[in-house]
Amino acid sequence: MYIFKMKAFSFKTLAGAALLACVTSFASAQTTDTLNAPAPVLKGLYADPNITTFGKKFYIYPTSDGTEGWMSTSFTCWSSDNLLDWKNEGVILDLPRDLTWAKERAWAPTIATKNNKYYYYYSANVNIGVAVADKPEGPFKDPIGKPLIPRGTRGGQMIDPMAFIDDDGTAYLYWGQGQCNIVKLNDDMVSCDTSKIISVKPEGYNEGPFMIKRKGIYYLMWSEYDTRDPRYSIAYATSKSPLGPFTKAVGHPVLKGKGVVKGAGHHSVVQVPGTDDWYIAYHRFAIPDGNGYNRETCVSPMRFDADGNILPVDVFEKLKPVKIKKAKK
Structure with a gap:
């Protein structure tokens, strides 16, 4: 027994x-599980998202996607009060209607605020333009009637602008495919001295530069490979100055595709005001059957380790609602 x-x-x-x-x-x-990715945050085909905050709202300024050769002709703005639910604020800049010098290839915008105005920088027919509005939702108007940075100003393509305003109020513009170009913007935010452009090319750099500052360290981020390549991904370098020199982080990419997620890149980063919480917006090939001309916009948490290194982003992490409790000054 x-x-x-x-x-x-x-x-x-x-x-x-x-x-x-x-x-x-x-x-x-x-x-x-790499076969079931979170849904995109924007409905439809959108790429190159620039995410930011104004007041107690998040905003995304993307490229309208879905045409071979990226032949979009206008820009939209999207707003959200929780990072999950996004409202299309409509067309804020229409190239054929609002510009005299470019009609197509409306790509990769960025936005900054200063002087109680909103300054919108964008690629148009492989030039970089600037537009101004009184509200983040526009409408935006061309204040100079010509490109801010014309094609041919430097080597590579004059695309993918990123506006960064430092703690002392100095504004910088980053841009470029093939190499990263940096210049201080004048106080009017619609002009600069092109003779003082600095050009750098960190190892692996292709396009889509983005600058953030955290705890006194400047992080220059960019996209590697081509947006039509499933290996498209994000890397970064650090510096003690917004102008460099920059030291590339070794080890892992900040963000790359895996499984069903392909071509994850051309990003932007936002810090939730009053916190050390950060989020990265990026595009990926639309799921299913997307490619470099059919991309969709996603948002994921982005974190740092104790030494200030950016940790790999989990493109399968489910996004939770986020509220802005204290608006940025």
Whole structure:
């Protein structure tokens, strides 16, 4: 009888262990599932998202996608009060209607505020333009009637602008495919001295520069490979100055595709005002059947380790609602 009980106990123990192993294996499979990605935050095909905050709202300024050769002709603005639900504020700049010097290839915008105005920088027919508005939702108007940075100003393509305003109020413009160009903007935000452009090319740099500052360190981020390449990804370098020199981070990309997520890149980053919480907006090939001309916009948390290194972004992490409790001054 004693032996029988021992056998029964042993059988139950083994059965329990097997069940636990199955549950553990299932849970592990769930956490590493690369076949089911979170839905995009914007409805439709949009790429090159520039995410920011004004007041207690988040804003995204993207490229309208879905045409071979990226032949879009206008820009839209999207707003949200929780990062999850986004409202299309409509067309804020229409190239054929609002510009005299470019009609198509409306790409990769960025925005900054200064002088109680909103300054919108964008690519148009491989030039960089600037537009001004009284509100983040526009409408935006061309104040100079010509490109701010004409094509041919430097090597590579004059595309992908990024406006960064430092703590002392100095504004910088970053841009370029093939190399990263940097220049201080004048106080009027619609002019600069092109003779003082600095050009750098960190290892692996292709396009889409973006600058953030955290705890006194400047992080220059960019996209590697081509946007039509499934390997499209994000890397970064650091400096003690917004003008460099920059030291590239070694190890892992900040963001790259995996599984069903392909071509994840051309990003922007936002800090939730009053916190050390950061989020990265980026595009990926639309799921399913997307490619470099059919991309969709996503947002994921972005974190730092104790030494200030940017940790790899999990493109499968489910986004939770975020409220801005204290608006940025």
